[in-house]
């Protein structure tokens with residue numbers, strides 16, 4: 047059975063969107079259907095019914111989620127849905143120049159989803175904008191091995 051993966055994008059200046067597109071291009075095949083949803087206008091109901099998600103978000107302000115992610119984050123905090131049927135991975139974009147809050151946008155989503163019962167698969171992927179590397183390339187590479195472990199986990203559970 048095909049896998050459906052939804053990538054939720056939190057971004058201010060579109061890097062996370064480019065990263066999501068690169069992940070889709072690299073990881074989509076006959077077995078995996080990937081849809082990309084900007085977080086704009088979303089609320090906790092995006093997780094209704096459960097499934098597999100990738101949170102792909104940058105970090106702004108004092109280690110905050112980007113503006114377009116704030117309503118979804120606040121909705122999860124107030125509605126506190128049971129997300130035990132949700133599995134997720136995290137692509138966190140940041141900049142080590144902000145040493146105290148490096149990649150906190152992704153970290154905040156990770157902590158909140160885990161608190162609500164969702165199950166994280168794999169380690170959080172973190173990209174440092176000050177490193178001079180391309181987030182699209184590194185995240186796409188990470189996503190391929192992440193998908194491998196998702197598949198392996200599914201095979202074990204079947």
Ligand SMILES: Cc1cc2nc3c(=O)[nH]c(=O)nc-3n(C[C@H](O)[C@H](O)[C@H](O)COP(=O)(O)O)c2cc1C
Nearest residue numbers: 057058059060061062104105109140141144148149
């Ligand atoms: C005003 C501003 C504040 C930022 N604050 C943080 C921060 O607190 N922690 C961090 O890791 N990165 C921070 N960043 C870096 C961005 O998260 C990083 O450049 C990211 O790749 C931008 O992705 P986006 O284009 O998808 O928004 C900040 C960038 C700007 C311009």
